[in-house]
Amino acid sequence: MKLTNILTFLLLFLSVKFIIADFNLTTCFPFTDVGTTALLNSAKKVYAHYFSLFLISIDNEPSATDYYELGWIDPNGEGGIHYGYGGFIRQRPMPRPVRSQSNWLDLDAQLEVTNALALGLDGFTYNMLSDVETDDHWLQLIRLMTNAPLVDPRFKIVLMPDMLSGWTNADDIDDTFVATIKKLWTHPANATLQRDCEGALVLSPYRAESKSPEWWLDQFNRFAVEGIQIAFWPVFEDVTPSNYQSYAALSTVQSEWDGNCVSSAPGFISASNYLQSRGEKYMSPIMSQNHRPKDFTSWESSNSGAIRAMWNAAISSGASKIQIITWNDYSEGSELAPSSGSKYSFYDVSAYYLRWFKLGSAPAITRDALYYFHRNSLSTQAPDLTKQSQVFTIGMCDTVSDKVEALVFLTSSATVEIIQNGQTYSQTVAAGVQSVKTNLLAGATPQFKVIRGSTTVINITSAVTVKTSVQWQDLLYRGGGSLTCTRPTI
Numbered sequence: 001m002k003l004t005n006i007l008t009f010l011l012l013f014l015s016v017k018f019i020i021a022d023f024n025l026t027t028c029f030p031f032t033d034v035g036t037t038a039l040l041n042s043a044k045k046v047y048a049h050y051f052s053l054f055l056i057s058i059d060n061e062p063s064a065t066d067y068y069e070l071g072w073i074d075p076n077g078e079g080g081i082h083y084g085y086g087g088f089i090r091q092r093p094m095p096r097p098v099r100s101q102s103n104w105l106d107l108d109a110q111l112e113v114t115n116a117l118a119l120g121l122d123g124f125t126y127n128m129l130s131d132v133e134t135d136d137h138w139l140q141l142i143r144l145m146t147n148a149p150l151v152d153p154r155f156k157i158v159l160m161p162d163m164l165s166g167w168t169n170a171d172d173i174d175d176t177f178v179a180t181i182k183k184l185w186t187h188p189a190n191a192t193l194q195r196d197c198e199g200a201l202v203l204s205p206y207r208a209e210s211k212s213p214e215w216w217l218d219q220f221n222r223f224a225v226e227g228i229q230i231a232f233w234p235v236f237e238d239v240t241p242s243n244y245q246s247y248a249a250l251s252t253v254q255s256e257w258d259g260n261c262v263s264s265a266p267g268f269i270s271a272s273n274y275l276q277s278r279g280e281k282y283m284s285p286i287m288s289q290n291h292r293p294k295d296f297t298s299w300e301s302s303n304s305g306a307i308r309a310m311w312n313a314a315i316s317s318g319a320s321k322i323q324i325i326t327w328n329d330y331s332e333g334s335e336l337a338p339s340s341g342s343k344y345s346f347y348d349v350s351a352y353y354l355r356w357f358k359l360g361s362a363p364a365i366t367r368d369a370l371y372y373f374h375r376n377s378l379s380t381q382a383p384d385l386t387k388q389s390q391v392f393t394i395g396m397c398d399t400v401s402d403k404v405e406a407l408v409f410l411t412s413s414a415t416v417e418i419i420q421n422g423q424t425y426s427q428t429v430a431a432g433v434q435s436v437k438t439n440l441l442a443g444a445t446p447q448f449k450v451i452r453g454s455t456t457v458i459n460i461t462s463a464v465t466v467k468t469s470v471q472w473q474d475l476l477y478r479g480g481g482s483l484t485c486t487r488p489t490i
């Protein structure tokens with residue numbers, strides 16, 4: 001080896017080593033964290049679905065008066081187009097101080113990768129909505145590909161062309177699809193793209209069944225002509241025997257887009273077993289909740305019940321991968337990312353199950369913690385129909401329930417108290433992860449205590465007061481937690 005080659009190698013080695021992140025969020029979690037490297041080394045992979053409309057900030061303005069508040073949360077936002085359902089979204093990505101740097105979009109991309117890596121994610125499944133190189137959806141993909149390695153080159157992007165909407169519906173898609181993906185494959189930041197162990201580019205189309213197996217096969221032949229090998233991980237509306245049989249020869253992993261309720265979870269165990277028994281791998285979905293003002297619909301996720309049921313399904317089914325649906329689709333209320341209303345609640349609870357999934361055993365609980373989940377209103381409170389244009393369809397797959405939940409992680413048995421409007425609900429539970437619930441009361445700002453013997457070990461008050469009446473319906477669960485810690489930041 002020539003000396004210059006050796007020097008280049010050493011420099012590369014040193015620079016790569018320098019930027020490998022090893023986050024350890026032990027102080028944020030009720031367990032001792034194993035750190036990023038142990039999680040990324042697991043053969044089990046966890047991705048979160050990235051939706052490029054909802055960046056950390058749209059305009060880098062002060063969060064009280066920025067585009068999120070005035071355009072999308074305010075019912076009068078965007079010229080009143082969202083008035084009939086009370087605003088486009090009910091919460092937003094966790095606000096951050098205004099950045100002074102002109103490359104704030106790059107820094108925000110690095111912050112998202114940091115938050116994802118600290119949780120233990122291997123990467124984002126990126127919802128590709130556009131092939132136009134000046135379009136914001138395309139630009140954010142390039143921005144993530146370029147900025148992720150500055151945080152940690154092990155963080156990957158799985159390309160998820162959206163076959164239901166976006167550029168994939170264009171008339172010339174047959175002839176432009178390969179050329180579009182090739183632009184990314186040949187991009188200088190192509191190392192951020194997820195490949196399989198044989199080096200093939202992973203393509204995980206959302207609603208893959210929008211195109212026939214013959215269409216995909218034709219595209220794969222066109223990719224081959226360009227020297228690009230594809231690893232096909234189709235995401236269907238549902239994994240079914242018919243989808244399996246039609247696409248099995250083309251794919252190595254199959255997945256589905258579902259999971260709104262506690263009752264959805266057993267279906268994922270069946271799907272995983274079905275695929276595994278046929279030698280195929282399953283990417284199991286995980287969803288926190290599904291609340292869509294724009295569609296006047298809200299699925300009942302039973303506080304943290306749905307997300308825990310889905311994590312348990314993925315763990316017990318032996319699924320090889322997970323797609324968290326979603327990281328940041330605020331228009332569907334399915335966001336897991338740190339947010340203004342749900343804070344780090346779904347994120348921190350998921351950190352526990354993610355480590356269990358990746359490492360094969362539940363983390364030992366070394367510190368008491370309490371996470372609360374409740375809405376800011378009751379489902380029985382009627383909207384003002386002079387403002388809201390139609391009543392939401394609620395429940396959808398599970399019966400609507402108006403509960404306040406204390407999800408506790410306990411080192412030993414203790415009594416959990418939920419105090420609302422001066423009334424105390426009390427339950428003694430064993431060590432471990434325990435869900436304590438009682439009816440949510442209008443007007444209450446719930447307070448939560450964990451008492452062991454004569455010591456109050458946790459005593460926190462919800463950040464959210466339950467309304468006594470509503471103008472527009474808002475059935476999005478809010479949350480918070482008892483542990484305070486310093487999060488990694490950019």
Ligand SMILES: *[C@@H]1O[C@H](CO)[C@@H](O)[C@H](O)[C@H]1NC(C)=O
Binds near residue numbers: 033
């Ligand atoms: C993470 O931090 C905790 C607390 O400081 C420590 O006990 C643990 O060993 C650390 N984990 C790793 C992998 O360094």
Ligand SMILES: *[C@@H]1O[C@H](CO)[C@@H](O)[C@H](O)[C@H]1NC(C)=O
Binds near residue numbers: 185186190191
């Ligand atoms: C991927 O990017 C690297 C770095 O810019 C480049 O050298 C390589 O040629 C690219 N791969 C392809 C297939 O173009």
Ligand SMILES: *[C@@H]1O[C@H](CO)[C@@H](O)[C@H](O)[C@H]1NC(C)=O
Binds near residue numbers: 456461
């Ligand atoms: C719990 O917190 C509340 C509100 O901060 C406070 O008034 C109360 O004294 C605390 N109780 C205990 C037992 O620590």
